[in-house]
Amino acid sequence: MNLSFFYPLLFLFLFALLIKWIKSKESKWIGSIGEYRVRKEIEKLEKLSPGMYKAFHDLYIPKMDNSSSQIDHIILSEQGLFVIETKNYNGWIFGDESSKYWTQVIYKRKEKFLNPIWQNKGHIKALKRWLGEEFSNTPIYSIVVFMPRAKLKSGIHFTQSHVIYPKQLKQVLEQYRTKVIDHETKQYLAEKLKTLLVKDKQKEREIKKKHIQSIQNKQKCIKEHIQQNRCPKCGSSLILKKGKYGSFKGCSNYPECRFTEKVS
Numbered sequence: 033m034n035l036s037f038f039y040p041l042l043f044l045f046l047f048a049l050l051i052k053w054i055k056s057k058e059s060k061w062i063g064s065i066g067e068y069r070v071r072k073e074i075e076k077l078e079k080l081s082p083g084m085y086k087a088f089h090d091l092y093i094p095k096m097d098n099s100s101s102q103i104d105h106i107i108l109s110e111q112g113l114f115v116i117e118t119k120n121y122n123g124w125i126f127g128d129e130s131s132k133y134w135t136q137v138i139y140k141r142k143e144k145f146l147n148p149i150w151q152n153k154g155h156i157k158a159l160k161r162w163l164g165e166e167f168s169n170t171p172i173y174s175i176v177v178f179m180p181r182a183k184l185k186s187g188i189h190f191t192q193s194h195v196i197y198p199k200q201l202k203q204v205l206e207q208y209r210t211k212v213i214d215h216e217t218k219q220y221l222a223e224k225l226k227t228l229l230v231k232d233k234q235k236e237r238e239i240k241k242k243h244i245q246s247i248q249n250k251q252k253c254i255k256e257h258i259q260q261n262r263c264p265k266c267g268s269s270l271i272l273k274k275g276k277y278g279s280f281k282g283c284s285n286y287p288e289c290r291f292t293e294k295v296s
């Protein structure tokens with residue numbers, strides 16, 4: 033029997049498997065590159081002015097419902113806390129503070145993603161709740177960092193968050209000069225924030241898995257609600273309505289509840 037065709041075929045097969053594996057990991061790696069880039073920038077700042085900034089990377093904040101909120105970076109300074117969300121998108125980025133979704137445009141392809149300012153607002157809310165009443169007056173600032181490969185539409189003014197490139201981080205932090213946290217409180221906060229870091233790799237994987245599962249569960253729960261014509265936000269019934277852009281399901285509790293879902 034002639035087996036000369038076997039090795040080229042085997043090679044092709046393995047090559048295809050490799051490509052598939054790389055594709056499956058791609059977005060995770062790209063995300064990590066963004067976090068790594070910002071981390072380097074923060075570490076530079078820490079070295080530049082020793083003692084001024086204390087940074088924490090990849091934190092998990094436990095929430096009431098047993099899920100967790102993942103924060104890319106927190107910088108602690110006497111001026112307050114800075115919560116940083118990194119986004120590693122390329123192409124043109126369009127969006128404003130008030131819309132739920134932002135748009136990424138690459139050539140003619142458009143992709144929607146959740147407004148990162150809203151996303152970070154959620155992180156800050158979770159952090160505030162976790163810190164408790166004691167720190168309710170501690171200012172927490174939001175920073176969203178895009179990689180240089182993203183082209184941010186300029187001229188948009190944001191009030192609830194800074195939206196910047198890594199290089200602008202220093203400049204943003206230096207805008208805040210008023211000292212609001214004394215040395216002892218800063219030490220105490222640092223110890224507290226340290227507990228949100230996950231050192232143990234095995235534990236880290238478990239928490240990440242739980243984190244992803246809780247997101248999936250939430251989405252499943254929302255889907256089930258909608259299928260049963262119940263509003264996932266407030267529990268009222270959903271009504272089929274007709275709008276400018278076609279049919280949609282809307283909450284019967286409108287205008288108190290503004291939940292809507294497109295009917296495809």
Ligand SMILES: [Zn+2]
Pocket residue numbers: 263264265266267268283284285289290291
């Ligand atoms: Zn509702």
